Amino acid sequence: MMNFNDCGSVLRRKIWWMEKREGIVHNSSYILWREGLEATPEVRLIAEKGSGEILEQRKGVRDVFAAGRILQGVGMTETIFYSDAKHTKVSVISKIVPSPDWFVGLDSIELCMNGYWLNNLTIEAGPIDAGTDEGFTFTAPNWASEPQSPISMITSKNPSHPANSFYYPYLNELPPLVTFHFIKERVYRANNKRLCFGPKHKKSKFSKISTVVVPLPDSTSRTLHKRLHARRIYKKAARRSVDCLLSEWSEWSTCSASCGVGFESRTRSILTLNKRGGTPCPQETRQTRWCGQQTNCIDKFFNW
CATH class of the missing domain: 2.60.40.2130 (F-spondin domain)
Known part of the structure; x- marks a missing residue:
């Protein structure tokens, strides 16, 4: 729709x-x-x-x-x-x-x-x-x-x-x-797995690299396991994504024209930038729209 x-x-x-x-x-x-x-x-x-x-x-x-x-x-x-x-x-x-x-x-x-x-x-x-x-x-x-x-x-x-x-x-x-x-209102699935054939992201050149596991003695394995577990917790917290944080929109400004058509605007601020794949900040931090009307005008040439 x-x-x-x-x-x-x-x-x-x-x-x-x-x-x-x-x-x-x-x-x-x-x-x-x-x-x-x-x-x-x-x-x-x-x-x-x-x-x-x-x-x-x-x-x-x-x-x-x-x-x-x-x-x-x-x-x-x-x-x-x-x-x-x-x-x-x-x-x-x-x-x-x-x-x-x-x-x-x-x-x-x-x-x-x-x-x-x-x-x-x-x-x-x-x-x-x-x-x-x-x-x-x-x-x-x-x-x-x-x-x-x-x-x-x-x-x-x-x-x-x-x-x-x-x-x-x-x-x-x-x-x-x-x-x-x-x-999107409804999808009709065909026999093929893909639903459509639009653009797609390229695969990373590192996607085929595999991991090799080498067995270690039990004591060494337990020590490494504890260290790796603590390191994983730290890295997981460090890798956590941070979304962009925006302030609320300000109130609309007064109209730039007291007679006829003018403009009014409002703004917002970026409080926190996104990190590690978080939701990016939108480019729009200022909005403008039409305001005013012709009925506010007084059609006089002289103020008599």
């Missing part, structure tokens, strides 16, 4: 929503869209018009699925799709409305690791430019890109133009627009 939780809001006097989601389950030979490549005709149609279909009769494709529209700035939709041992990747695309040719999506996300399906996976994503239209704003008129540009990620600094609806150069990164949740 795949569950979407879209975080949209008011931005420069516009509210966006998401068109119907198109998704595809495939193997490594198929690419729906990819940063740096030009959009295919079907991706162009989805990014510009929010319509069009992804054909299932393509080499490397296992299943095509869709999820319903989100008709407000914040919402959730879900669907179910099927994959098999030879088709372990999923790609998704959904148009941002209104927009010239912007979309959100995922490119070839791997759902299999070490021969087993992932139980769950969560990925946050931002806006993407299909490169087929020159528009900078949500409601820009149709202005085809000639020649067509490669697909690119829209960031707080790119495109670097004040007219760009996502241009906030004082931000390191934009807050996520959408969160994708993948949840």
Whole structure:
């Protein structure tokens, strides 16, 4: 099961929503869209018009699925799709409305690791430019890109133009627009032992080394046994993994704008770093989200 939780809001006097989601389950030979490549005709149609279909009769494709529209700035939709041992990747695309040719999506996300399906996976994503239209704003008129540009990620600094609806150069990164949740619902086992054929970890070059045991006299054996037992206890304690320890999130800061749209943020601190294979610390120690609303603004030119 795949569950979407879209975080949209008011931005420069516009509210966006998401068109119907198109998704595809495939193997490594198929690419729906990819940063740096030009959009295919079907991706162009989805990014510009929010319509069009992804054909299932393509080499490397296992299943095509869709999820319903989100008709407000914040919402959730879900669907179910099927994959098999030879088709372990999923790609998704959904148009941002209104927009010239912007979309959100995922490119070839791997759902299999070490021969087993992932139980769950969560990925946050931002806006993407299909490169087929020159528009900078949500409601820009149709202005085809000639020649067509490669697909690119829209960031707080790119495109670097004040007219760009996502241009906030004082931000390191934009807050996520959408969160994708993948949840394994059911597994149908085949005759083979492995459930899927995704990437796997390489075996250590020392994995074939064996241990040779040499018999010792009883007295020496007992003494060594006591020493080794004490040493094992010490080493076991020393090898114990230490998980990363984080503080709680701080309260959200005040909104940066008293009128219109601004940002608020919160932070957390790393109290203890992970050791000896413990759970690693996440990179995210600061979160930012949209805040404010246009109704707080007073449309006056003079304070009379």
